[in-house]
Amino acid sequence: MTVTGSSGRGSQYRVGRSGPRLSIGLPVHNGERYLAESLDSLLSQTYEDFELIISDNGSTDGTADICHDYASQDRRIRYFRQERNKGSSPNHNFVIMKATGELFKSASHDDRYAPGLLERCIEVLDRSPDVVLAHSWSAVIDSTGAVRHLVDYPVVSDAPRAPDRFRSMLFDGWDDDEGGVVRLSVLRRTGLHRSFHFADRVLTTELALYGLFYIVPDRLYFRREHDEQVGGIPDIRRRCASLDPRRANRLKHPIARLYAEYVWGYVDAIRRAPLSAADRRECYLALARWAAGRAAPVARRSLLREGLKRPEVT
Numbered sequence: 001m002t003v004t005g006s007s008g009r010g011s012q013y014r015v016g017r018s019g020p021r022l023s024i025g026l027p028v029h030n031g032e033r034y035l036a037e038s039l040d041s042l043l044s045q046t047y048e049d050f051e052l053i054i055s056d057n058g059s060t061d062g063t064a065d066i067c068h069d070y071a072s073q074d075r076r077i078r079y080f081r082q083e084r085n086k087g088s089s090p091n092h093n094f095v096i097m098k099a100t101g102e103l104f105k106s107a108s109h110d111d112r113y114a115p116g117l118l119e120r121c122i123e124v125l126d127r128s129p130d131v132v133l134a135h136s137w138s139a140v141i142d143s144t145g146a147v148r149h150l151v152d153y154p155v156v157s158d159a160p161r162a163p164d165r166f167r168s169m170l171f172d173g174w175d176d177d178e179g180g181v182v183r184l185s186v187l188r189r190t191g192l193h194r195s196f197h198f199a200d201r202v203l204t205t206e207l208a209l210y211g212l213f214y215i216v217p218d219r220l221y222f223r224r225e226h227d228e229q230v231g232g233i234p235d236i237r238r239r240c241a242s243l244d245p246r247r248a249n250r251l252k253h254p255i256a257r258l259y260a261e262y263v264w265g266y267v268d269a270i271r272r273a274p275l276s277a278a279d280r281r282e283c284y285l286a287l288a289r290w291a292a293g294r295a296a297p298v299a300r301r302s303l304l305r306e307g308l309k310r311p312e313v314t
Helices: 036-043 065-073 088-098 116-125 163-169 199-208 237-241 255-272 277-304
Strands: 001-003 020-030 051-058 077-082 102-108 131-142 148-152 182-184 212-224
Touching: 020 088, 036 051, 036 065, 036 237, 036 255, 051 065, 051 088, 065 077, 077 088, 077 116, 088 102, 088 237, 102 116, 116 131, 116 182, 116 212, 131 199, 199 212, 199 255, 237 255, 255 277
Parallel strands: 020 051, 020 102, 051 077, 131 212
Antiparallel strands: 001 077, 102 182, 131 148, 131 182
16 A cells, blocks of 8 residues: 655645544545546635545546645645555445544545535534534536536434434434544544445444434535446445445355344444434334335345346435
8 A cells, every 4th residue: 555645735735633623534545537527626626724534446547646745735635555455335435544633534536515515514523512513405417517416415314312413313304414523533443444234324324323414405516327336336246245345255245144133233323323212213113114014025126036126316
């Protein structure tokens, strides 16, 4: 593994108490097509007290050249290169463990961020200690950057009670919260990124057990959908193998295990979270009802080897 950094653009880097207050983690593999556009939007943020940790997961395209070029111009960038592609989940966890800030944001090499996103999110976290994650309304863009959909937010992730947040995240749909600005101390208490079916949903739901989410009512985050991304892979095994190559082994990791670990991930999240006995019991009951409703369709997909259907976004 190699690491590079630079002393360019020094006037843009405001050192906090012992370093930057915010860490932005950007794991990437073969992202040359959109990487520069994403980096430009992150480095142009009105909030500047951050480090940008890039972990290049053994890219074989021009990703490394782009990263070296940007790192030579902005000292906030810390660039690491993994010798081989070890999977998306380990790479995400790598940038989390390298983070030195009080706050953390996960970024993607293909998304775009409005200039005020970080500032608006951090303002929320500063004034509301019960909020563990702040994000904004979002829109889905295509490969050209044109807006395709405006994302709806059906989940009540700002409910005062943890069981209500948990129940809503199970039953009411899904939001774009994964890339929000989160308190790093809370994030590191979770199970972090894993590689079973819908592991990203488990992580975000677990964060909601620690505190409220706040969604800034402006569209400041633009999530790009294109054919090359992991989320676009419809086959469950292929998607999980992209998260961790070991999941490609059918004998050690049958589809049933990928589903079972998904449910167990929620169980483990409830067990680990700082809940009262009553709240913990209420979360377990909600999970049992959710799992009972999911059992039949999951079994059908497993038996018929059907792929995943992408959710509708409005």
